[in-house]
Amino acid sequence: MRCYRATPTLLSFRIMSFKLNQKTFSRSQVNQKPSLSFLSNHCYPLQNASTRIPRRTASNCISQKREDETENWTNLNFIRGKKLLSELCTWGIGGPCNYFVQVSDQTLLASAIRYCCERCIPFIIVGNGSNCLFDDSGFEGCVILNRIDFLERIEPGVYRVGSGYQFNRLGVQCTNEGFSGLEFASGIPGTVGGAAYMNAGANGQETADAIDTVEIVTVDGRHQILYRSDLAFGYRMSPFQAMQDLAAIVAVTFCLLPSASAKERQQAYLKKRRLSQPVGERTAGSVFRNPPGMGISAGELIEKAGLKGFRVGSAEVSKVHANFFINTGSSNSREMLELIGLVKAKVKKKFGIQLQEEIQYVGPFCKYSRDKDKLEIC
Numbered sequence: 001m002r003c004y005r006a007t008p009t010l011l012s013f014r015i016m017s018f019k020l021n022q023k024t025f026s027r028s029q030v031n032q033k034p035s036l037s038f039l040s041n042h043c044y045p046l047q048n049a050s051t052r053i054p055r056r057t058a059s060n061c062i063s064q065k066r067e068d069e070t071e072n073w074t075n076l077n078f079i080r081g082k083k084l085l086s087e088l089c090t091w092g093i094g095g096p097c098n099y100f101v102q103v104s105d106q107t108l109l110a111s112a113i114r115y116c117c118e119r120c121i122p123f124i125i126v127g128n129g130s131n132c133l134f135d136d137s138g139f140e141g142c143v144i145l146n147r148i149d150f151l152e153r154i155e156p157g158v159y160r161v162g163s164g165y166q167f168n169r170l171g172v173q174c175t176n177e178g179f180s181g182l183e184f185a186s187g188i189p190g191t192v193g194g195a196a197y198m199n200a201g202a203n204g205q206e207t208a209d210a211i212d213t214v215e216i217v218t219v220d221g222r223h224q225i226l227y228r229s230d231l232a233f234g235y236r237m238s239p240f241q242a243m244q245d246l247a248a249i250v251a252v253t254f255c256l257l258p259s260a261s262a263k264e265r266q267q268a269y270l271k272k273r274r275l276s277q278p279v280g281e282r283t284a285g286s287v288f289r290n291p292p293g294m295g296i297s298a299g300e301l302i303e304k305a306g307l308k309g310f311r312v313g314s315a316e317v318s319k320v321h322a323n324f325f326i327n328t329g330s331s332n333s334r335e336m337l338e339l340i341g342l343v344k345a346k347v348k349k350k351f352g353i354q355l356q357e358e359i360q361y362v363g364p365f366c367k368y369s370r371d372k373d374k375l376e377i378c
Helices: 064-069 106-118 167-176 183-187 192-198 262-276 298-304 333-351
Strands: 002-004 010-012 018-021 026-028 097-103 123-126 132-134 139-146 151-155 158-162 211-218 223-227 246-255 315-317 325-327 360-362
Touching (some): 097 106, 106 123, 183 262, 192 246, 315 333
Parallel strands (some): 123 139
Antiparallel strands (some): 010 018, 158 246, 315 325
């Protein structure tokens, strides 16, 4: 049996011709193993859109009748076709998904993955949805919402944390207890697994700097503990983004240093954030990565291109921070995609710099034309 799971990708847009750079991975069925622990919080966007949901046959999937009869399956409460993705992301954009289920422990996680694999249902895993753009047409698969949020204090300064734990909450707790390394986290509206996956950072700090170990589960059900010394991180990059056998980041252990000034730094970072970012608006955080080795941020480039306040419908480049795009009302994915493409084109034309997206796009399989290698907005 072949199991299909959506995999991460970055966006590469052109005006009115949104080109995707994506890879397809066929996933083997996830075996049930008691070592499965905690699901990663980050979003796994659409695998290569040329991949379609496999046709059901007697040899590779259970019968349609059995699927339709099974909505509460091994203590999982699936919602069919009614859950809006706009409710699962900070941008407030997105149509319905075919299946939705929330998991709160390792048993439910294993069951949800097995449910999808047995039915050949593509699935994505989301936490806060703080760096995702969902398509207006929704997602033709299952969305698994990670709400697995434990915190263990192994020893002073050493925290083992479930991937669904709120990253900003962790940052506050650690600094309140007098430990340094995650002061920046208090201003990041994501979860621990996503922070590790994207190597989130701010104010000169990065998630990778505080990591001791990362626990993952592979697509064949193996639980692995990976040590920081064996992991190569970069700016908004982690080895997990290219790990083809990764099913989920399940837990992260952080090793922090005692510091009497940690709380003071955290408060300074939060004050700076409130003054320099559109706090309280519907955004997805930074839309673009800062260009490497350029000595200038993506936000500065967008601002110098005269694009602060630029709008497409209800999608707007923030007047406070140009690398934040705001849903000012009833914006949709079409408007946000067009705004992203226009901003990229104008920055490219003015400065010769090609911005790369930090946000990740999740769309329906039916929107992709394999022959043209383009996303068709319709």
